[in-house]
Amino acid sequence: xxxxxxxxxxxxxxxxxxxxxxxxxxxxxxxxxxxxxxxxxxxxxxxxxxxxxxxxxxxxxxxxxxxxxxxxxxxxxxxxxxxxxxxxxxxxxxxxxx
Amino acid sequence: xxxxxxxxxxxxxxxxxxxxxxxxxxxxxxxxxxxxxxxxxxxxxxxxxxxxxxxxxxxxxxxxxxxxxxxxxxxxxxxxxxxxxxxxxxxxxxxxxxxxxxxxxxxxxxxxxxxxxxxxx
Numbered sequence: 069x070x071x072x073x074x075x076x077x078x079x080x081x082x083x084x085x086x087x088x089x090x091x092x093x094x095x096x097x098x099x100x101x102x103x104x105x106x107x108x109x110x111x112x113x114x115x116x117x118x119x120x121x122x123x124x125x126x127x128x129x130x131x132x133x134x135x136x137x138x139x140x141x142x143x144x145x146x147x148x149x150x151x152x153x154x155x156x157x158x159x160x161x162x163x164x165x166x
Numbered sequence: 167x168x169x170x171x172x173x174x175x176x177x178x179x180x181x182x183x184x185x186x187x188x189x190x191x192x193x194x195x196x197x198x199x200x201x202x203x204x205x206x207x208x209x210x211x212x213x214x215x216x217x218x219x220x221x222x223x224x225x226x227x228x229x230x231x232x233x234x235x236x237x238x239x240x241x242x243x244x245x246x247x248x249x250x251x252x253x254x255x256x257x258x259x260x261x262x263x264x265x266x267x268x269x270x271x272x273x274x275x276x277x278x279x280x281x282x283x284x285x286x287x
Contacts, residue, residue, distance in 0.1 A: 111257075112173070112209070112228065153173055153253050154224065157215040 098134025102142075109142045111149035117156060121147060125157045167201070169232050169260035169268075172241070175224040178211055180250035185227075188248060192229075195240045201233030202265060203272045218252040232263050 102109065109116070120128050120135075120143050127147055130140040150156040176185060196203055209226035218224070238256055245254045 149255065149257065151215070153175055153226075153255050154214040154216055154218060155212075 100136040102139040109146050111146040125160045167232050167263050169263045171257045171259050172229045174254040175252040177250045178223050196231050196233045199234045203231045205230040205271045
């Protein structure tokens with residue numbers, strides 16, 4: 069009896085966790101940060117561009133950042149320009165990785 | 167005439183007078199064919215995202231100017247020969263430009279106070 073009870077409880081917990089994961093996936097699409105705003109995307113603006121790269125230094129895709137195609141193109145170009153003048157890194161190697 | 171944006175990174179000890187002599191040469195090339203410097207900014211000492219020529223820090227200068235296409239090649243040839251320049255980048259801002267419509271914020275006397283360029287926080 070006890071085993072049955074504990075099993076049921078475990079299953080319930082697992083189901084709740086799965087449901088939570090599903091809930092996270094259903095997100096509203098984020099609006100483009102630059103549309104309707106007059107901020108200029110400049111390759112010298114380190115702080116702005118840093119919000120569009122990951123901890124590893126990779127460019128965050130538009131699917132996640134929510135940028136529209138036009139502004140995503142401008143952001144990627146700006147990041148690539150900033151990388152060549154050492155304002156942004158190409159890669160960030162964290163300790164404990166090869 | 168075209169509008170360009172030039173950014174260069176120099177070694178941190180390459181400041182004031184030595185840099186001013188180099189900048190004069192660049193300015194001469196720009197103004198040779200009726201070109202004009204619109205703006206010049208010292209962006210300051212910054213930590214580089216990756217070390218270049220074994221130096222972890224660099225001083226950033228930014229310049230906005232109008233000139234003919236051929237000036238760019240001359241400037242780049244000049245900057246390539248200079249050891250103290252770590253990186254430079256020229257970007258095209260505007261393809262066709264009317265000089266009369268542009269604002270000129272460049273006075274020419276940038277290096278009057280031989281101040282040390284301070285590290286950015």
